[in-house]
Amino acid sequence: MSPDTPADTHEVVNQPAPLENYNAYDADTILQYWVNKFGGGWGDEQLSRFGESVGGPLLAAGFEANKHLPEFQSHDRFGHRIDQVNYHPDYHALMKHAIKFQHTSLPWREEFPGTHVVRGALAYLHTHADPGSGCPLTMTFASVPAISVQPDVAEKWLPKVLSSEYDGRNIPWFEKAGVTIGMAMTEKQGGSDVRANATTATPVDEAGPGKLYSLVGHKWFCSAPMCDGFLVLAQTNGQLSCFLVPRWRDDGSKNPIHIQRLKNKLGNKSNASSEIEFRGAHGWLLGEEGRGVATIIQMVALTRYDCMLGSSALMAQAAKEAIWHTAGRNVFGKNLHEQPLMVNVLADLALEAEAALAISLRMSHALDNKANPDEAALVRSATAIGKYWICKRAIQHTYEAMECIGGVGYVEENVVCRLYREAPVNAIWEGSGNVQCLDLLRVLQKEPDTLDALIAELSSAKDKHAQYARALSHVLEMMEDTASLPVRARQVMEQLALCWQAATLLNYGEEWIADAFIRTRLGKQQFHQYGTLPQDIDALAIVQRAMPKAE
Structure with missing residues (x-):
């Protein structure tokens, strides 16, 4: 062989195959043990179908969603403020798959024993594919008891919250078959001390549970800002109250929730976390004034x-x-x-x-x-x-x-x-x-x-x-x-x-x-x-x- 002839320098040996293209549920005997021990055995088939995707295409989707990070677009090309976060298509694929399998809704839709256990296993498995998208999924699931406090608001919103349809478009919530819910509590001056929150809410017309209020203030952390609605704490007459604040108003106009920027975080990369301002954003009061923390x-x-x-x-x-x-x-x-x-x-x-x-x-x-x-x-x-x-x-x-x-x-x-x-x-x-x-x-x-x-x-x-x-x-x-x-x-x-x-x-x-x-x-x-x-x-x-x- 001539010294100038290219040659392989070595053969790749002693390197294990990656853990991929497998059924993440069927391969996990410990998870199966605990699901069955706590009464979730009836969900084995559903979990197996979910796990097949998690260990296969969704594992790859998780890598893509964490490689191509969310990007904030404040205005469209014509100068209209849109406050849009653009995600990689695989992020939407992860969300769609989880919601289809009732990650966000199973215990609220079904009344037989073990639904929280099976839903817990779904959340556990989804994390294997991508923890970041788990944030809006978790908040959507967890929002149901709080929204249920206000029956007239719940009547409009919960059918969409509990839907198995995912729609990631930036359009009014009432035009969607299914919605996601976020949360915005933390402010710069208070952190975990939410009673130091300075955001205020005043009635648009009349005060009281289920009525529209206008919110003015900021939130230092608002995760998943492309959700369709947010649970928000704001001051009413010196008392903390809880509101459901939609991205779009009922008349089809954009609710003035202005995204200031996305956080550049250590981890949780596929999920967008943001700073936002409310500039007269409308939101429905959930429960009585002053009962926000409860x-x-x-x-x-x-x-x-x-x-x-x-x-x-x-x-x-x-x-x-x-x-x-x-x-x-x-x-x-x-x-x-x-x-x-x-x-x-x-x-x-x-x-x-x-x-x-x-x-x-x-x-x-x-x-x-x-x-x-x-x-x-x-x-x-x-x-x-x-x-x-x-x-x-x-x-x-x-x-x-x-x-x-x-x-x-x-x-x-x-x-x-x-x-x-x-x-x-x-x-x-x-x-x-x-x-x-x-x-x-x-x-x-x-x-x-x-x-x-x-x-x-x-x-x-x-x-x-x-x-x-x-x-x-x-x-x-x-x-x-x-x-x-x-x-x-x-x-x-x-x-x-x-x-x-x-x-x-x-x-x-x-x-x-x-x-x-x-x-x-x-x-x-x-x-x-x-x-x-x-x-x-x-x-x-x-x-x-x-x-x-x-x-």
Whole structure:
């Protein structure tokens, strides 16, 4: 061969195939286990059809939606203000698919048991394709109880909110078969302290529930600004009230909601988040004046629950990617996912992801049974615990999975990059960690039944594992010193979260998984990094349980 003749430098070997073109539900035996355990088995066929798209074309669509980011167009070419956000077509494909499968509507449309569980699994699976589009899907789902407060407004809007049709065009809501709902609460001067909001609302004609008001002010964060309507907090006579503010007025003119700019965010890239101004925007008052927080908190509670589902999904996908990658790669003379230390790390990641999923779908089960006062009380207390803990754990978890994959995990073609950038948003959005702690303290002080329900839930497993019983006794003792709780709230929240995960695994999960979790999370000797399981735990069996069953 001449020295000038081109030649291949090497053959690509020892690189695993990507985890793609598979059924994301059928391949996930852990998700199937928990869906069936909490009464969602009737939805297996629907979830399988959904998972087939999620692991196939929608996985590719997620990459495109995150590569070609939303763009803000303030005016059309003739100078008319349109306040339009233009998305890549694959973003609309993701939205259309999720809404068709009732991601936003299933529990509100069907009344038989397990609808929240199946819908929770839909949301969990959709996150595998694209977490960003999950934001407007979550808000649309969560808006229903708040809109229902005002029957005359609900009569017009809920049939479209609950529709399985998606229409992403910038046209009046009443011309669409289906609509999406966003939310705008946060202002520059207040952040989580919404009572510091300065936006004002005055009656257009007459005041009162269901009447039109004119809103003037700004919002520092308005996610998914192309939604058809927004739940908004504004001051009426010095009191916070809640309004449904549409993008278009009933006369077909554009409601003056002016987008100032889109946020340039760390993650959640496919979803547009914006700053907006209301310049006399019309909106319907939901409920009585001054009842704004009580109205919108119904939406916030469900979006926090979806933060649990979303972060659980990030961890599950990260663990699966790490396990799948290491199963197809050899180092130092043997398969990487058979190297003892790597197995330990992978098993630890799988344990964390399953415990997160377990309490998330336990919350779905409680929502399915809210007619039971104890289950309703558990929702009010445990949502803050789950949101606080799972969303924080996802950040370190997704990084550790990236490290398992190595250098190729740090490049944008690998989905784990997106998972890592996505992880912080759920910990911040809908109330940061401190807000969750304060909310739990407020609920436990003002609603004693919620504390009783929480303790009953945790105590139901105390006779099943001695080490768990000791941990539970310890956290209950921690809660007795109420005077110092505001300072120690994070300590208590962490221990409550671990005990709740352990109790859920003991009551509903596999005994050996529960034992492994308790021994490594509630034992005397605890470590701060993943991959520190004791040598007598069957780490390989845990990894094999979590391995995606994809061909």
